[in-house]
Amino acid sequence: MYSNLPRRRRAAWKGVALFLALLSLGLTDGVLPIAASAQGSARSAGIIVLVNDASPHFSDFQRLVQPYLDHFGMPYSLHNVRTTPVGPEIGTHALILVGHRQLDPAGTALDLVEQGYISAGINGGTGLVNLDNDLSPDGKSARYQFVQDIWGFAYKQPAIEWGVTFVNPEGGPGIVIDCTDDQHQTPVLTTTLDAEALDPTDGLWVEYAYPPRGVKAVFADVDEEDHGLPAMRCYASDIPNGTYDVSASLYTDNRRPSMRYYYGYDAANPKEFYVDAESGSGGEDRFTDYALGTVSIADGTFEIYAQDADLFTATLTTTYPLLDLYAQDAALMANPEILPLGDPRFDRATQQVSYPTITQTLTLFGWSSVRLTEVGRTVSPMPYITEGHWAGEWIGTGSMTMAGLGPLPADVTVLARSGNDPFLLSTTYGQGRAVQWGSYDWMSHLVKGPMRPLDDLVWRSVVWAARKPFAMQGMPPFLTMRVDDVPGPFGWIEVANEFGYKPWVGLFYGDLGPQDAAKLSDLVHAGQATASVHAVHGDTFFYYDDAQQKDWPDAVMEANFADATAWHTLRNIPISSYVVPHAYEFGTNAFQGLRDWGVEFVATMMEPGTPYGSPWVQNGPFRRYETGNSSSGTPLYYADWIQVPGRPEFDGQFFNCATEIRDDGGYEWYPSNDVLSSIGRGTRHAMRAFNSMAIATLMTHGPFIDLTDADNWRAILQGITANLAPYNVIHVTMDDACRYARAVTTSHIASSSFRPLTGDMSLVLAGTTDIPTMFYLFTESAGAIQSAMVEVPPFEGTTQVSVSIGPATGHYLFLPVVIK
Structure with missing residues (x-):
């Protein structure tokens, strides 16, 4: 085990681990092996995946991680650290992927020299994506020196968290006001996990949290104002004066119809404005952000009031269950035969359409948070890895065991959080880039699973970190x-x-x-x-x-x-x-x-x-x-x-x-x-x-x-x-x-290599295809990642594709792609 040292002292530790790696090569003048050798010869443009078949979590790689690598068509080879030492050649790959947690829990598979080779490889330009989040044996000291070299983490005991919230490293778009925070709500409520507390006739707001989703909101029932429901005030002080766009995260459960949410900025008129919220628009997470217009703040205080919502009764809604108490499903009620057999409303036992008993809880409306964004403010784009998401976006998950990271060094970027813990991190180290996952538990169907809104983080983190050029099959749009x-x-x-x-x-x-x-x-x-x-x-x-x-x-x-x-x-x-x-x-x-x-x-x-x-x-x-x-x-x-x-x-x-x-x-x-x-x-x-x-x-x-x-x-x-x-x-x-899907399933990129001096890239594909296929070729210039599609003719056995990218005039700078 290795002591946890601040990142500013990292240079001294290179005299232990990295120096040993360079000394074994006769290179102690600071010239890294990859930087010296790769310029004159071909280097791998693929991924080396570090696994340990003796680890209790080796099966995580097989069950959860490897399916993603295969699905995205990434070129990779496995390296079992239990049986095969890590050598300096690890730095000739485009990317090192640590494939599961507890890669070396006993500290017997990776010695200091081997970890020095990993650090040297990243420093020389190889990328790193680390899925191992068991980084400390005791919540205090570091388990891996190469992780300390690259990240300089401090540690704490791992926490259990739910959900993922995306962060814009350049600053989120505005001010988020949590309507469930006691400092921002009137009346002040206590959080409950008991759904029975959601009484539609008691005239009370309920601060309810459903643990699998992890998000809290204040709930009431449609027309509960008839039972004495007061207006809910969500507010904040010390807001810089100015004009702001207002948006709110509203409950959009697909088990009830679309709703009209009323709100106002004056306690005397909490129904002055309204916004229509689409049923099911938030998917299984149940909450969607809606724009509420603009407000001008002159005294540093913002407040918004909510007291009521209405069900739509004139709009055909086809989400389930069938809310026949509210005539918006009149067309379905008149034509029940249109329901597909896969629809949850179809009763397999009776072969008839089932009309479930409607309970008042299906007519809940809820406010989770309000966001203020200064009008005219330029919001920085999201980083490449999280480009498909927006700052403040929340995605529900089941419980996940996090990495147990303490305060982060200044040059580590948080891309997403789970509760109070980082979910996804990035940094640079020398010429290389690195990504650290706080947890991959979400990859299981029991927690979240594939085909959910987190899949893109897998391929984008690999593409961002990998030394370019980098190719993968993927699926065209x-x-x-x-x-x-x-x-x-x-x-x-x-x-x-x-x-x-x-x-x-x-x-x-x-x-x-x-x-x-x-x-x-x-x-x-x-x-x-x-x-x-x-x-x-x-x-x-x-x-x-x-x-x-x-x-x-x-x-x-x-x-x-x-x-x-x-x-x-x-x-x-x-x-x-x-x-x-x-x-x-x-x-x-x-x-x-x-x-x-x-x-x-x-x-x-x-x-x-x-x-x-x-x-x-x-x-x-x-x-x-x-x-x-x-x-x-x-x-x-x-x-x-x-x-x-x-x-x-x-x-x-x-x-x-x-x-x-x-x-x-x-x-x-x-x-x-x-x-x-x-x-x-x-x-x-x-x-x-x-x-x-x-x-x-x-x-x-x-x-x-x-x-x-x-x-x-x-x-x-x-x-x-x-x-x-x-x-x-x-x-x-x-x-x-x-x-096409069959063709990319029956073929794969067996190897890929790149010669920096000539700019020539060569890929060998193996398998069988009966139609032309394509692969994505990622290059980079001035920090911007570009992609091109390269066609591969049908083949049986193996075929080689050569691409001229142009000589590397900088670590990531290449000329336009020319297919040979």
Whole structure:
């Protein structure tokens, strides 16, 4: 173990660890080995991952971390510190990734010389991302000298925290006033964790915290002012005089309809103004920031009052549960058959729509905080790693064990916090960059999990820290549309085509009339849509006997395929290579017929031969090691081979491919005549997938589109398209997107190298692809990171791609990319 020394004394410690490393190379004049050797020869442009297979947390790397590396297509090699000493060559890599906590808890795998090589490598330009947050054996002293060399941490006992709040290192946008802080609220409340305290008729505000989310708010019930509810005052003193933009973090639980929040800046009129808060806009975290206008402060005091909110009763809202006590769901109540079987309101036992008993707690409204931002103030952009987030953004998680870091050195940057502890940190060390994670517990589905709003921090932290150039496969910004339960008509597809969308259509083929079938034939032949059988009718399953929850008899299955084949042939509608069955249910005997159709890609949530609601299928990239229910509201991305129980001949034949952002809106996109909500939810679903480098899919069911006016449908797609413009979206069919996902799953970057003197980069890819693929190439100039997409032709076995970047005239300065 190593004593905890202030960072200002770090130079003296290099005389111990770093000097030993240089002395072993005969280099004691300050010239680092990487700086000397890499200029004249090729250096690795990949990642070396340090693991210890004897560590009690080695499995964390396999279960939680490695799936991310594979999903992002990062070039990496594993280095087991238990069996293989760390040598000076570690500094020839683009990045060192410490792959799990307790890399060397006994202090027997990494001696001072080996740790000196790590420090020397970072000092010479190799990047570091450290996931090991067990950095002190006792909350006082340092476990690793290389961590002290780079960071100079002080330590304390690790804490348990919830949630992640993002920080702008250049200063957050304005002043945040916590409405649950006793110093900023009237009446003064005591926090409770007891949901029973949320009595809708007691006329009292309740300061309530739900521990898994970690955020507190002051709550009351709609119309509780009729029971004597006083106005809640949220205030602050010592505010610099000036004009401020005001925003508030408001409760937007998707279990109740959109609400109109009233507020005022005068105790005599707490309903002078209002803002409309969209149900479900905050996802599973339940809170969304809304702009409240501007105020002028002349006496250093700010105060805002809240006393009431109203439920919308005229807006169609499709989030669950069905709030039939408030007629905003009138369209659904009149057409319950439109509910998809995956919707939580559908009762699997009775095969009927379930209308849950409504409790008053579903009509809560709540204020968490208020933010003041001086008008005209220029807010600094977020750093590269957290570019996809905004200062003050809060993301809920389950409990996480943090690193136990004390006061931080001045040159360490906090990018995000969890409670009072740093969640993500960055610094520079010599020519290198380093990132320290406060915890990776969030990677588990039990705490937060993949396809949540934290995935981008993984690939962005690697890209930022890695020495450039750096390449990874990743997923291009593909945008698809998947619509299940479609009986026709298809005018909505033509509108979608106007904006580049090429929908996949899951047909209730028994309901299609001849005119609709003819229109669909034209659209598919024109490449504007793809289509395949979803079911015969809404209550007549095709691939599985849902009523009996078992495979159809073989004779029935064969007859189903014969009927659907004849139907497609007669109507000249080509069968898509992508199939999603009704309720995701495939029988084990459905796959011969699928293969005969030429189907290669499917979407299912569970193992073939089991009904919806069974355990989710443990497919990659993110569900191989953890279990859950197929009907859960957990967001998902599947891109892996499906196995058919008892039918090994179909191994490697069908690729399971689907993206669903189930935690925002309750299961799917749900477009409706509420144009703004439909734009917001669709935008958020696509952005989540883009930031996670998954296939972005606007997934819904046909009847929701049918209930949406044509002008509103066009306005929705126009709004989403405008919002997503910064992503340089590539519109593709589900068939093509899944083909691409399969190609990057069956191939990887086996090695990458770079010659600084000539500016030549060489990558070797291994595996098999049947279409051209691409990889992201990241370079950097004057501190700005750029990316380009480099195409790789189809290959089998291995292929080499060479790229000319130009000689390095500075550590990160390169000329424009030229593909050889």
